[in-house]
Amino acid sequence: MKKKILLATAGLLSVIVLGACSGSSNQDIATMKGGKITVEDFYTEAKKEQTNQSLVRNMIIYKVFENAYGDKVTDKQVDKEYNKQKKQLGDTFDTQLQSAGYTKKSYKEYLKQSLAFQEGLKAHLKITDKDLKSAWDSFHPEVTARIILASSEDDAKEIKKQLDDKGDFAKIAKEKSQDSTTKKDGGQIKFDSQSTTVPSEVKEAAFKLKNGEVSDVITTTDSSTYQTSYYLVKMEKTSSKGNDMDKYKKELKQIAEDTKMADQTFSSEVISKELKKANVKIKDDAFENILSEFLTTNSSGKQTTTDSSK
Known part of the structure; x- marks a missing residue:
């Protein structure tokens, strides 16, 4: 829209x-x-x-x-x-x-x-230490995960059952995922807290997972089309940001600038x-x-x- x-x-x-x-x-x-x-x-x-x-x-x-x-x-x-x-x-x-x-x-x-x-x-941008601290609070480094975009809520629930029964996430993603960008690679995708390649609800759920864990069904709503979608995500390789802000100084500055530009x-x-x-x-x-x-x-x-x- x-x-x-x-x-x-x-x-x-x-x-x-x-x-x-x-x-x-x-x-x-x-x-x-x-x-x-x-x-x-x-x-x-x-x-x-x-x-x-x-x-x-x-x-x-x-x-x-x-x-x-x-x-x-x-x-x-x-x-x-x-x-x-x-x-x-x-x-x-x-x-x-x-x-x-x-x-x-x-x-x-x-x-x-x-x-x-x-x-x-x-x-007119002037980034302060406070801006960088706010960016740090919301920041999560890049992770490697797999996603499946289901065709419906019922389909998502059925896929979740298969995964709980030790189904192969990558294989099911290739067969059933509606995400044409990732399905050929078994749903594999990399993203961080600022990425726009996946919905925010998917990112939030993914960041809570440990390596090898699979989420429950994730419901998302597109703010432009108001269309509801249903995802499942498996964490392949997560990472912790630790306590050293300087390590991610470049990323944090960009986050702070983007946030202020949108304010x-x-x-x-x-x-x-x-x-x-x-x-x-x-x-x-x-x-x-x-x-x-x-x-x-x-x-x-x-x-x-x-x-x-x-």
């Missing part, structure tokens, strides 16, 4: 810029007895829609970050992200791109803005600072409140940028 929303965002752009792109705001869209609907009429109403309000807000923010950090984004990075999303969406990519109103060129321009936004967040409070603070630095001013009253999440209102009713560093 998230990928589809990402691609669908641009479809709203045609609504918000119709008045500017039609040559004349007085151009008729429709006529009827006793009246008519002009581009200006449509544009006035369109500006009130919450989706278009959100779109303009995002356009402003992305433009500010592109101006400030776009030079840090290379064409190679854009192409890499483009090809990554194309691979993830597979055969539906071109269709979604077209239905969202993007061309290959315009979508790459959007990706450049998105990457520039990420660069802007990174520029909404941090993002809002950075956006506020960048809007102030760019001296953003809203000229159209229809959009006067679109940056209220990042701005404060003074006694005159005009919005000013919050400097969160104070």
